[in-house]
Amino acid sequence: AQKVTQAQTEISVVEKEDVTLDCVYETRDTTYYLFWYKQPPSGELVFLIRRNSFDEQNEISGRYSWNFQKSTSSFNFTITASQVVDSAVYFCALSETNTGFQKLVFGTGTRLLVSP
Amino acid sequence: NAGVMQNPRHLVRRRGQEARLRCSPMKGHSHVYWYRQLPEEGLKFMVYLQKENIIDESGMPKERFSAEFPKEGPSILRIQQVVRGDSAAYFCASSPYRQGKGTEAFFGQGTRLTVV
Numbered sequence: 001a002q003k004v005t006q007a008q009t010e011i012s013v014v015e016k017e018d019v020t021l022d023c024v025y026e027t028r029d030t031t032y033y034l035f036w037y038k039q040p041p042s043g044e045l046v047f048l049i050r051r052n053s054f055d056e057q058n059e060i061s062g063r064y065s066w067n068f069q070k071s072t073s074s075f076n077f078t079i080t081a082s083q084v085v086d087s088a089v090y091f092c093a094l095s096e097t098n099t100g101f102q103k104l105v106f107g108t109g110t111r112l113l114v115s116p
Numbered sequence: 117n118a119g120v121m122q123n124p125r126h127l128v129r130r131r132g133q134e135a136r137l138r139c140s141p142m143k144g145h146s147h148v149y150w151y152r153q154l155p156e157e158g159l160k161f162m163v164y165l166q167k168e169n170i171i172d173e174s175g176m177p178k179e180r181f182s183a184e185f186p187k188e189g190p191s192i193l194r195i196q197q198v199v200r201g202d203s204a205a206y207f208c209a210s211s212p213y214r215q216g217k218g219t220e221a222f223f224g225q226g227t228r229l230t231v232v
Contacts, residue, residue: 004158037223045159045207045223091158103149103172106158 002027004094006107013082013114021077021110023092029053034068034075035093035104045091051075082114120210121190122224129198129231137193137227141210147171148191150183153205153226165191198231205229 003026013019025034036048049059051068059066063080079086089111093104121140129135141148146167151159152175164172165185176183180198185191195202205226 043205043228044225047222093159103161103164104151104159106151106160108158 002029002032002094002096002105004092004105004107006090006092006110008110009108010111010113013112015083015114015116016081017114018078018080019082019112019114021079021090021092021112023075023077023107025073025075025092025094027073027094027096029096032094032096035095036066036075036077037091037093038088039091039109040088048077048090079112082112084114084116087112087114120208120222120224122206122208122227124227125225127227127229129229131199131231132197135195135198135202135229135231137195137206137208137229138190139193139208139210139224140190141208142222145210145212147211148185149209149211150191150193151207151209151223153207155204159207162193195229198229200231203229203231 005024006022008022011019032053034051038046038048049066056068056070065078067076075092077090089109091109092107095104120142123138127135139148148165150162152162153159161175163170163176163183165183167185168187180196182194183191191208193206205228207226208224209222
Protein backbone atom coordinates (compact mmCIF):
# COMPACT_ATOMS: atom_id res chain seq x y z
CA ALA A 1 0.00 0.00 0.00
CA GLN A 2 1.11 3.54 -0.63
CA LYS A 3 2.06 5.74 2.26
CA VAL A 4 3.53 9.20 2.68
CA THR A 5 5.17 10.23 5.93
CA GLN A 6 5.90 13.80 6.92
CA ALA A 7 7.47 13.36 10.31
CA GLN A 8 7.77 17.07 11.06
CA THR A 9 4.45 18.31 12.37
CA GLU A 10 5.49 21.93 12.79
CA ILE A 11 8.62 23.92 12.09
CA SER A 12 9.31 27.47 13.25
CA VAL A 13 12.02 29.59 11.69
CA VAL A 14 13.00 33.21 11.56
CA GLU A 15 12.85 35.04 8.28
CA LYS A 16 15.84 34.46 5.97
CA GLU A 17 16.64 31.09 7.47
CA ASP A 18 16.74 28.07 5.19
CA VAL A 19 14.33 25.26 6.02
CA THR A 20 13.93 21.70 4.76
CA LEU A 21 10.66 19.80 4.90
CA ASP A 22 11.05 16.04 4.86
CA CYS A 23 8.92 13.57 2.93
CA VAL A 24 9.34 9.81 2.92
CA TYR A 25 7.12 7.59 0.81
CA GLU A 26 6.32 3.92 0.38
CA THR A 27 5.10 2.29 -2.80
CA ARG A 28 5.42 -1.05 -4.54
CA ASP A 29 5.02 0.49 -7.96
CA THR A 30 8.05 1.26 -10.08
CA THR A 31 6.29 4.13 -11.82
CA TYR A 32 4.80 6.83 -9.68
CA TYR A 33 4.56 10.59 -9.21
CA LEU A 34 5.42 12.75 -6.24
CA PHE A 35 3.93 16.15 -5.49
CA TRP A 36 4.25 19.04 -3.11
CA TYR A 37 1.37 21.37 -2.30
CA LYS A 38 1.17 24.50 -0.20
CA GLN A 39 -1.92 25.31 1.86
CA PRO A 40 -1.78 28.91 3.11
CA PRO A 41 -4.02 30.11 5.94
CA SER A 42 -6.71 30.99 3.39
CA GLY A 43 -7.15 27.25 2.85
CA GLU A 44 -6.71 26.64 -0.86
CA LEU A 45 -4.22 24.11 -2.20
CA VAL A 46 -1.43 25.53 -4.30
CA PHE A 47 0.41 23.14 -6.59
CA LEU A 48 4.20 23.46 -6.28
CA ILE A 49 5.79 20.56 -8.13
CA ARG A 50 5.23 17.16 -9.72
CA ARG A 51 8.08 14.72 -10.21
CA ASN A 52 7.96 11.30 -11.86
CA SER A 53 9.88 8.33 -10.53
CA PHE A 54 12.22 8.19 -13.49
CA ASP A 55 13.55 11.66 -13.04
CA GLU A 56 15.88 11.93 -10.08
CA GLN A 57 17.34 15.25 -11.03
CA ASN A 58 17.01 17.84 -8.34
CA GLU A 59 14.91 20.85 -9.24
CA ILE A 60 15.21 24.46 -8.30
CA SER A 61 12.57 27.13 -8.75
CA GLY A 62 13.54 30.45 -7.29
CA ARG A 63 13.90 29.98 -3.53
CA TYR A 64 12.40 26.50 -3.70
CA SER A 65 14.36 23.32 -4.36
CA TRP A 66 13.51 19.65 -4.23
CA ASN A 67 15.78 16.69 -3.57
CA PHE A 68 14.44 13.38 -4.86
CA GLN A 69 16.35 10.30 -3.70
CA LYS A 70 14.94 6.97 -4.78
CA SER A 71 17.47 5.06 -2.69
CA THR A 72 15.97 6.45 0.51
CA SER A 73 12.43 6.95 -0.85
CA SER A 74 12.55 10.61 0.01
CA PHE A 75 11.42 13.76 -1.72
CA ASN A 76 12.52 16.65 0.47
CA PHE A 77 11.65 20.29 -0.06
CA THR A 78 13.93 23.18 0.85
CA ILE A 79 13.01 26.83 1.07
CA THR A 80 16.01 29.13 0.95
CA ALA A 81 15.91 32.51 2.69
CA SER A 82 12.41 31.93 4.03
CA GLN A 83 9.87 34.73 4.11
CA VAL A 84 6.79 35.36 6.22
CA VAL A 85 4.62 34.62 3.18
CA ASP A 86 5.99 31.08 3.18
CA SER A 87 4.03 30.39 6.36
CA ALA A 88 1.63 27.61 5.44
CA VAL A 89 1.00 23.91 5.73
CA TYR A 90 2.95 21.93 3.16
CA PHE A 91 1.77 18.56 1.91
CA CYS A 92 3.73 15.88 0.12
CA ALA A 93 1.69 13.44 -1.97
CA LEU A 94 2.17 10.30 -4.05
CA SER A 95 0.24 8.80 -6.93
CA GLU A 96 0.76 5.53 -8.75
CA THR A 97 0.07 5.55 -12.46
CA ASN A 98 -2.15 2.50 -12.34
CA THR A 99 -4.54 4.23 -9.95
CA GLY A 100 -5.06 7.26 -12.09
CA PHE A 101 -3.05 10.37 -12.12
CA GLN A 102 -5.06 12.33 -9.65
CA LYS A 103 -5.64 9.66 -7.03
CA LEU A 104 -3.19 11.00 -4.53
CA VAL A 105 -2.08 9.76 -1.15
CA PHE A 106 -1.19 12.71 1.05
CA GLY A 107 1.06 13.02 4.04
CA THR A 108 -0.30 14.67 7.16
CA GLY A 109 1.44 17.92 6.35
CA THR A 110 4.11 20.10 7.93
CA ARG A 111 3.09 23.47 9.31
CA LEU A 112 5.78 26.07 8.64
CA LEU A 113 5.79 29.24 10.69
CA VAL A 114 8.12 31.99 9.52
CA SER A 115 8.43 34.87 11.92
CA PRO A 116 9.82 38.30 11.06
CA ASN B 117 -9.40 29.85 -18.50
CA ALA B 118 -11.08 29.43 -15.14
CA GLY B 119 -9.69 26.88 -12.74
CA VAL B 120 -11.63 24.27 -10.85
CA MET B 121 -14.62 26.02 -9.28
CA GLN B 122 -16.22 24.79 -6.11
CA ASN B 123 -19.29 26.18 -4.43
CA PRO B 124 -20.27 27.07 -1.93
CA ARG B 125 -17.00 27.99 -0.26
CA HIS B 126 -18.57 27.64 3.16
CA LEU B 127 -21.60 25.60 4.10
CA VAL B 128 -23.27 25.26 7.47
CA ARG B 129 -25.74 22.49 8.08
CA ARG B 130 -27.59 21.26 11.12
CA ARG B 131 -27.27 17.63 12.09
CA GLY B 132 -29.62 15.51 10.00
CA GLN B 133 -29.76 17.88 7.02
CA GLU B 134 -28.37 17.22 3.59
CA ALA B 135 -25.25 18.87 2.21
CA ARG B 136 -24.66 19.33 -1.53
CA LEU B 137 -21.22 20.35 -2.71
CA ARG B 138 -20.60 21.35 -6.31
CA CYS B 139 -17.52 21.14 -8.45
CA SER B 140 -17.15 22.53 -11.95
CA PRO B 141 -13.99 21.12 -13.54
CA MET B 142 -11.63 23.08 -15.70
CA LYS B 143 -12.77 23.55 -19.27
CA GLY B 144 -12.10 20.42 -21.29
CA HIS B 145 -11.65 18.20 -18.25
CA SER B 146 -13.84 15.14 -18.02
CA HIS B 147 -12.37 13.54 -14.89
CA VAL B 148 -13.16 14.69 -11.37
CA TYR B 149 -11.72 13.64 -8.02
CA TRP B 150 -13.09 14.44 -4.56
CA TYR B 151 -10.98 14.59 -1.42
CA ARG B 152 -11.80 15.25 2.21
CA GLN B 153 -9.58 17.03 4.69
CA LEU B 154 -10.53 16.54 8.31
CA PRO B 155 -9.30 19.20 10.75
CA GLU B 156 -5.53 19.08 11.24
CA GLU B 157 -5.14 16.20 8.79
CA GLY B 158 -4.02 15.64 5.23
CA LEU B 159 -6.38 15.10 2.33
CA LYS B 160 -7.92 11.69 1.81
CA PHE B 161 -9.19 10.43 -1.54
CA MET B 162 -12.91 9.78 -1.68
CA VAL B 163 -14.09 9.17 -5.25
CA TYR B 164 -13.04 9.45 -8.88
CA LEU B 165 -15.64 10.12 -11.55
CA GLN B 166 -15.71 10.42 -15.27
CA LYS B 167 -18.69 11.93 -17.04
CA GLU B 168 -21.72 9.78 -16.07
CA ASN B 169 -19.51 7.11 -14.50
CA ILE B 170 -18.06 6.38 -11.09
CA ILE B 171 -14.61 4.92 -11.71
CA ASP B 172 -13.31 4.46 -8.17
CA GLU B 173 -15.24 5.06 -4.97
CA SER B 174 -12.92 3.16 -2.67
CA GLY B 175 -12.55 6.14 -0.33
CA MET B 176 -16.24 6.93 0.06
CA PRO B 177 -17.99 6.10 3.32
CA LYS B 178 -20.46 3.31 2.71
CA GLU B 179 -23.47 5.21 3.95
CA ARG B 180 -24.90 8.69 3.48
CA PHE B 181 -22.32 9.78 0.89
CA SER B 182 -22.86 9.77 -2.86
CA ALA B 183 -21.32 11.47 -5.87
CA GLU B 184 -22.29 12.08 -9.45
CA PHE B 185 -20.88 13.76 -12.52
CA PRO B 186 -23.66 14.15 -15.06
CA LYS B 187 -23.20 14.68 -18.76
CA GLU B 188 -24.12 18.33 -18.30
CA GLY B 189 -23.40 20.39 -15.24
CA PRO B 190 -21.08 20.17 -12.28
CA SER B 191 -20.08 17.17 -10.22
CA ILE B 192 -22.08 16.90 -7.00
CA LEU B 193 -20.97 15.37 -3.72
CA ARG B 194 -24.02 14.70 -1.57
CA ILE B 195 -23.98 13.95 2.12
CA GLN B 196 -27.28 12.92 3.61
CA GLN B 197 -28.21 13.24 7.30
CA VAL B 198 -24.98 15.01 8.16
CA VAL B 199 -23.30 14.42 11.51
CA ARG B 200 -20.70 16.50 13.34
CA GLY B 201 -17.95 14.18 12.12
CA ASP B 202 -18.67 15.23 8.53
CA SER B 203 -17.32 18.72 9.31
CA ALA B 204 -14.31 19.05 7.03
CA ALA B 205 -12.96 20.73 3.94
CA TYR B 206 -13.93 18.98 0.73
CA PHE B 207 -11.70 19.50 -2.25
CA CYS B 208 -12.26 18.68 -5.88
CA ALA B 209 -9.62 18.19 -8.58
CA SER B 210 -10.02 17.69 -12.31
CA SER B 211 -7.96 16.35 -15.18
CA PRO B 212 -8.40 15.76 -18.90
CA TYR B 213 -6.96 12.26 -18.83
CA ARG B 214 -7.10 9.20 -16.65
CA GLN B 215 -3.37 8.70 -16.86
CA GLY B 216 -1.04 11.60 -16.51
CA LYS B 217 0.25 13.07 -19.73
CA GLY B 218 2.02 16.10 -18.44
CA THR B 219 -1.04 17.38 -16.67
CA GLU B 220 -0.66 19.11 -13.37
CA ALA B 221 -2.86 18.32 -10.42
CA PHE B 222 -5.03 21.39 -9.86
CA PHE B 223 -7.49 21.59 -7.03
CA GLY B 224 -10.44 23.84 -6.42
CA GLN B 225 -10.50 26.14 -3.41
CA GLY B 226 -12.53 23.70 -1.38
CA THR B 227 -15.86 23.77 0.41
CA ARG B 228 -15.71 24.02 4.17
CA LEU B 229 -18.62 22.15 5.68
CA THR B 230 -19.56 22.84 9.27
CA VAL B 231 -22.19 20.71 10.93
CA VAL B 232 -23.78 22.29 13.99
